Amino acid sequence: THKIIIDTDPGQDDAIALLLAAASPELELLGVTTVAGNVPLPLTTRNARTVLELAGRRDVPVCAGAAAPLDEALVTAEHVHGKTGLDGITLPEPSLPLDPRHAADFIVQTLREHAPGSVTLCPLGPLTNIALALRRAPDIAARIQRIVLMGGGFFEGGNITPAAEFNFYVDPQAAHEVFSSGVPITMAPLDVTHRVLTTRARVEVIRALGTRVGTTVAAWMDFYERFDIAKYGSDGAPLHDPCVIAWLLRPELFKGRDCNVRIEVASPLTRGMSVVDWWQVSGLPTNALVLREVDDAGFFALLTERLQRL
Ligand code: BDR
Ligand code: CA
Numbered sequence: 001t002h003k004i005i006i007d008t009d010p011g012q013d014d015a016i017a018l019l020l021a022a023a024s025p026e027l028e029l030l031g032v033t034t035v036a037g038n039v040p041l042p043l044t045t046r047n048a049r050t051v052l053e054l055a056g057r058r059d060v061p062v063c064a065g066a067a068a069p070l071d072e073a074l075v076t077a078e079h080v081h082g083k084t085g086l087d088g089i090t091l092p093e094p095s096l097p098l099d100p101r102h103a104a105d106f107i108v109q110t111l112r113e114h115a116p117g118s119v120t121l122c123p124l125g126p127l128t129n130i131a132l133a134l135r136r137a138p139d140i141a142a143r144i145q146r147i148v149l150m151g152g153g154f155f156e157g158g159n160i161t162p163a164a165e166f167n168f169y170v171d172p173q174a175a176h177e178v179f180s181s182g183v184p185i186t187m188a189p190l191d192v193t194h195r196v197l198t199t200r201a202r203v204e205v206i207r208a209l210g211t212r213v214g215t216t217v218a219a220w221m222d223f224y225e226r227f228d229i230a231k232y233g234s235d236g237a238p239l240h241d242p243c244v245i246a247w248l249l250r251p252e253l254f255k256g257r258d259c260n261v262r263i264e265v266a267s268p269l270t271r272g273m274s275v276v277d278w279w280q281v282s283g284l285p286t287n288a289l290v291l292r293e294v295d296d297a298g299f300f301a302l303l304t305e306r307l308q309r310l
Contacts, residue, residue, distance in 0.1 A: 002120050002145075002248055003028045005107060007065070008241070009037030009125030010047035011081050012088065012220035016303070017124055017241035018048065019213060022055035023306040024249055030110050030119065031061045033103030037125035037170055038077045039085035041067040044125070047086045049094035054216060055310055058096050065103025065129035069171035077166060081224065088223030089216050104132035108140055116143045120248065123149040123178075124241040126167050131174035134181055146184045148248060150241045151175065152261070152274030153190030154290070161271070165190050168263055169272035176263040185288040187261065188243040189274065192254065192291040196243060197236035198225055202300050206307060213310040239303075246299050247291065253298045256291035260284040 004027050008014045021027050032052065034045040045064045052060050068074045081087065099106065107129065111119055121144055123130050134141060151167040152175075158164040168175040179185065198221040207218035225237045232238075247254055260277040262284075264270045276290050 001026050001028055003030055003114060003118055004120045004122050004248070005031050005033060005110060007033045007035060007103065007121065007123040007125065007129050008048060009035050009039070009044040010051060011038040011044070011085055011125070011241065012224040013239050013241040014038070014124045015047065015051045015086060015220060016217055016239060017245050018051045019055050019217065019310060020242050020245045020303055020306050022052065022057045023309045024245070026249055027245070029057065029060050031063060031106055033063045033065050033106055033129050035065050035103065035125045035129050036067050036074050037167065038081045040074065040076065043085045045098065046094060047084070049096045049098065050086070050091050053094050053096050054091065054213060061099040061106070062096065063099045063101045063103045063106040066132060069126060069128050070131060070173045072171065075160070075170050086220065089219035091216065103129040104136055107133040108137040111140045111143045117145045119143070120145045121147045122244050123147065124244060126171035127151070127174035127178045128171045131171070131177040134177060141181050141183050144183045146186060147178065148186040148244050150188045150193065150244050152187055152276070154274060154276040154278065155292070156190040156194055158273070159190055163270040164272035165274065168274055172263055172265045172272040175272065176265050179261055179263055179287055186247060186291065187288045188247060188291050190238070192294050193238045193240040193243050195294050196239045196296050196299050197234055198239055199236040202236065205304055209304070209308055211308070211310065213307055217307060242303060243291070243294065246302060250298070250302055253295045253302070254291045255293040256289050258286040259288055259290045260286055261288045261290065
């Protein structure tokens with residue numbers, strides 16, 4: 001089993017990642033921390049609480065974190081996720097209380113409370129909270145087992161600018177600090193998440209679960225699809241963030257390579273670009289396992305089986 005903290009900006013795909021984690025007995029969900037990203041912080045925080053309640057996981061603490069990136073003005077993605085961040089279905093206002101701790105403090109405290117090397121961080125949004133935690137307590141770097149994150153894109157290009165993926169673009173400085181931290185990283189970039197598509201047939205299988213969770217996830221996928229089908233001309237939308245949780249559960253579904261990865265912070269043209277040394281031409285040490293291939297049918301079988309448990 002893995003002890004994990006999920007740092008997130010829900011977002012329909014974040015929400016599905018939370019459900020996948022909440023449903024998986026191999027994962028001990030120590031807490032959920034929220035960050036501004038897809039929508040502003042009050043909404044991502046409310047959405048995280050709503051999703052945990054939907055999953056029946058009122059036992060998991062939720063801590064709000066950064067309302068803005070380290071050095072930049074916040075850029076949001078309502079054009080993808082809708083005004084609430086979770087458009088597609090109206091869910092009840094959550095009653096799950098918010099833990100008063102700041103996300104970065106929760107991360108530091110939790111890492112110090114557990115044995116070194118026993119806690120994995122799973123960031124699904126801009127990396128602001130993780131960078132803040134590392135700034136506040138540099139000693140935690142040595143205590144983190146691994147950071148498994150969704151972000152970046154190399155062969156696939158960007159989705160918010162030609163060069164950059166959204167999470168790294170929103171807070172490039174935070175991404176840079178995380179990739180320079182010495183903590184082992186697994187990176188699920190667009191190269192792999194763009195292969196995991198919510199096709200009509202897959203959405204109908206999930207809807208046919210007939211449960212509240214199944215109906216909700218299908219409604220999110222219906223909404224979230226609208227944007228991506230038009231944009232990419234693909235059969236369904238990419239299910240980015242659940243790749244992080246799926247890798248923890250079934251790493252054999254993915255193929256990747258250990259690489260050196262650096263993040264562009266200076267250039268306005270390529271702000272937030274992840275520069276992946278796939279061919280090892282830089283001679284720089286590897287700092288991330290970069291995923292590039294996925295068994296998408298296996299991924300959806302896993303997701304469906306887990307959602308059924310909720
Ligand atoms: C990432 O950006 C967000 O819109 C998604 O939730 C995902 O984390 C994809 O670029
Ligand atoms: Ca996200």
